[in-house]
Amino acid sequence: MSSTGENKGYVHALETFGLVDGPGVRFVVFLSGCKMRCKFCHNPDTWNKKGELWEAEALYKHMRRYKSYWKNNGGITISGGEPLLQMDFVTAVFEAAKKENIHTAVDTAGQPFCEDKEWLEKFEKLAAVTDLFILDLKMMDSDGHKELTGVDNGNILAMAKWLSDHGKKMWIRHVLVPGITDEEDDLKKMKEFIGSLKTVEKTEILPYHTLGTIKWKELGLSYPLEGVPVPTEKQIEKAELLLGLSFDKQIRRVVSAVREQS
Numbered sequence: 001m002s003s004t005g006e007n008k009g010y011v012h013a014l015e016t017f018g019l020v021d022g023p024g025v026r027f028v029v030f031l032s033g034c035k036m037r038c039k040f041c042h043n044p045d046t047w048n049k050k051g052e053l054w055e056a057e058a059l060y061k062h063m064r065r066y067k068s069y070w071k072n073n074g075g076i077t078i079s080g081g082e083p084l085l086q087m088d089f090v091t092a093v094f095e096a097a098k099k100e101n102i103h104t105a106v107d108t109a110g111q112p113f114c115e116d117k118e119w120l121e122k123f124e125k126l127a128a129v130t131d132l133f134i135l136d137l138k139m140m141d142s143d144g145h146k147e148l149t150g151v152d153n154g155n156i157l158a159m160a161k162w163l164s165d166h167g168k169k170m171w172i173r174h175v176l177v178p179g180i181t182d183e184e185d186d187l188k189k190m191k192e193f194i195g196s197l198k199t200v201e202k203t204e205i206l207p208y209h210t211l212g213t214i215k216w217k218e219l220g221l222s223y224p225l226e227g228v229p230v231p232t233e234k235q236i237e238k239a240e241l242l243l244g245l246s247f248d249k250q251i252r253r254v255v256s257a258v259r260e261q262s
């Protein structure tokens, strides 16, 4: 049982050989449940908390069979859906991993973050056993963010600041959707915000893709970004420039290809 309580979690999918969600080779766990409704979401089938119910120690035991792949700072990543909605479970899995000094990462959109004392105490316990937070920043303009995702970005930005103030390493990710999340002013503000954080190791642009649209249809949902094109190489380069990034084109193509397969 974890030091925080809940020992079971709803798992949507497992990926044994992840190459993009943290350093090295990763075992990636996708939990179900998310309260955001991003219009570009390519996993709407993770929104409801359902799926296989795993016990934390059993899940870790299953993952550690792949331990020989985790050299050079590889390890385990828990993604979603939104993993912070099952925070006690994630903490329990990571507590087991840290006993063996395995690198741990959470891939989160940060929406559940709040300053409530009880919530924050649990989050501190999670942070204590998490080596890396991979945080999605969708947009800086709060109204635009609400329009795009269904929620404003106040607690997401607050979480980034909390992680920075508490010395927790972060990778920031931004999904680039043409005409929506590539606005010049917004990207400049994002650069400024990221620059104000002390613990960001890496910032990445994830070019929007349409591979998830089929899932929306399967769920009987109409896809809100119908007709929105994927960004061109030029648009990606412009956004990289505005965010102050330099990214080798060839590496970007490899990363995009791996991501699209996952």
Ligand code: SF4
Pocket (backbone or CB within 6 Å): 034, 035, 036, 037, 038, 040, 041, 042, 043, 044, 046, 080, 081, 082, 109
């Ligand atoms: S936060 Fe992630 S899982 Fe949730 S709606 Fe947005 S893209 Fe989908």
